[in-house]
Amino acid sequence: xxxxxxxxxxxxxxxxxxxxxxxxxxxxxxxxxxxxxxxxxxxxxxxxxxxxxxxxxxxxxxxxxxxxxxx
Numbered sequence: 666x667x668x669x670x671x672x673x674x675x676x677x678x679x680x681x682x683x684x685x686x687x688x689x690x691x692x693x694x695x696x697x698x699x700x701x702x703x704x705x706x707x708x709x710x711x712x713x714x715x716x717x718x719x720x721x722x723x724x725x726x727x728x729x730x731x732x733x734x735x736x
Contacts, residue, residue, distance in 0.1 A: 666686055666687075666688035666689070666723065666725045666726065666727070667688060667689045667690075667691065667714065667717060667718050667721070667723045667725070667726040667727070668682055668686075668688055668689070668690045668691070668726070668727050669691050669692055669702075669706075669711070669714045669726065669727065669728035669729070670690070670691070670692050670693050670729055671692050671699060671701065671702060671704060671706065671728060671729050671730065671731060672692045672693075672694060672695060672696040672697075672698075672699050672700060672701050672731075673695065673699070673704060673729055673730060673731035673732060673733055674695065674729075674731070674732055674733045675729035675733035676692070676693045676694065676695045677695065678733075679693045688723075689717070689721065689723065691714065691717065697731070699731060701713075702714070704730050704731035705730055706728035706729060706730050706735065706736065711728055714726060714728055
């Protein structure tokens, strides 16, 4: 499983997810300028995330928006 926190508030829960589910965690530094990708978890904003998943053979992924009210 890949977790893409998008540098948003969901990253505040990264340590909990890491304890509960073995996976890859990216964009975990909270930064309101969203340097890794645009905040909205739309397909056109997740090309790098999808490439990471494909390269690692990961079949499941979760990507949050900036304020963590959508996945």
